[in-house]
Amino acid sequence: MQQAQYQLIIVGGGPAGLTAGLYAARSRLKTLLVEKGVTGGQVLSTDWVDNYPGFIEGISGFDLMDKMTAHADRFGLEKKYATIVSLDLTGPIKSVTLESGEILTAATVILCTGARPRRLDIPGEFEFTGRGVSYCATCDGPFYRDQEIAVVGGGNTAIQDALHLTKFAAKVTIIHRRSELRATKILQEKAASNPKIDFIWDTQVLEVRGNKSGVDSLLLKNHSGDESVLNVSGLFVLIGIAPNNELLLPNHLDADKGGFIVTDEEMATSIPGVFVAGDIRSKRSRQIINAAGEGAVAELSAEHYLGNQAP
Ligand code: NAP
Numbered sequence: 001m002q003q004a005q006y007q008l009i010i011v012g013g014g015p016a017g018l019t020a021g022l023y024a025a026r027s028r029l030k031t032l033l034v035e036k037g038v039t040g041g042q043v044l045s046t047d048w049v050d051n052y053p054g055f056i057e058g059i060s061g062f063d064l065m066d067k068m069t070a071h072a073d074r075f076g077l078e079k080k081y082a083t084i085v086s087l088d089l090t091g092p093i094k095s096v097t098l099e100s101g102e103i104l105t106a107a108t109v110i111l112c113t114g115a116r117p118r119r120l121d122i123p124g125e126f127e128f129t130g131r132g133v134s135y136c137a138t139c140d141g142p143f144y145r146d147q148e149i150a151v152v153g154g155g156n157t158a159i160q161d162a163l164h165l166t167k168f169a170a171k172v173t174i175i176h177r178r179s180e181l182r183a184t185k186i187l188q189e190k191a192a193s194n195p196k197i198d199f200i201w202d203t204q205v206l207e208v209r210g211n212k213s214g215v216d217s218l219l220l221k222n223h224s225g226d227e228s229v230l231n232v233s234g235l236f237v238l239i240g241i242a243p244n245n246e247l248l249l250p251n252h253l254d255a256d257k258g259g260f261i262v263t264d265e266e267m268a269t270s271i272p273g274v275f276v277a278g279d280i281r282s283k284r285s286r287q288i289i290n291a292a293g294e295g296a297v298a299e300l301s302a303e304h305y306l307g308n309q310a311p
Helices: 015-026 041-045 061-074 137-144 156-165 185-192 288-309
Strands: 006-011 031-035 078-081 084-088 094-098 103-111 115-117 148-152 171-175 197-200 203-211 214-222 227-231 234-237 241-243 274-276
Touching (some): 006 094, 015 031, 015 061, 041 061, 137 234, 171 203, 274 288
Parallel strands (some): 006 031, 031 078, 103 274, 148 171, 148 234
Antiparallel strands (some): 084 094, 094 103
């Protein structure tokens, strides 16, 4: 039978992929991690991580991912920085086709493609992206020094990032579509007691408005149907995540209605030899520690699968 080049290919270099890579390299599996950008994933745009065990005073998202990358490197994980254009996961040998035309093969694959910020899909949002509309407080917060800005969303990301934005902005208005936040109590308390943060409840953003130099206001509508205008120079859209599943769905992996990939508790998908870990997986909790833990489980499952395939 034809031999695959690798025992394991890991797709994606966030906390899930890097942890799977660390375990695989330490187990001396012939492994390749393919990442299209830089390793670190979404955590790179997280200002501060306060709840990753072992970092008592907290750690910046950048530093945490730098350490995870260095840890996998210490065991000699082979990495390739390239864009994948297609995956063929059916059959005993899985193939990964790169933009360059190169085809890589492996006996098992762990998919850690993660997720990306969701959009509001309202008029003006696309037009003003990068000129007042942002999806990353850590990246763009410093551009709004002493300005009045808004955050839309009521989850952990929205509240944590609104707190971060108060370091720069004169005022941060959190616009939430309900009267209750989804974020944890400790974040709610911090936001409620921050003098720079205001809330607008039961309200949706209908339109982002502006001119050549960028955003100048938002059109809002509350639950009673009343419309109003809020003058701000920036809008941070922090309303959750959408799965990076474009390469995965053509392979007919089982997915939930949001497009996140369904696995069993060992991270096995509906296709033998294909495992999934991190934010792309269908689940309730999306923490860095979950992603890392799932990366470890997926790698151990891949090893188990390879053991059962051995002649
Ligand atoms: P999330 O928990 O799904 O919250 C999304 C928020 O956006 C919700 O408040 C939701 O409103 C609102 N929303 C969704 N669609 C909307 C729309 N079209 N218009 C207006 N508002 C909309 O997402 P997240 O905050 O990005 O967090 C994602 C995951 O990462 C969560 O599991 C979270 O716990 C985790 N996380 C953890 C930390 C941490 O531990 N420090 C930090 C950040 C994120 P409703 O409440 O009405 O649904």
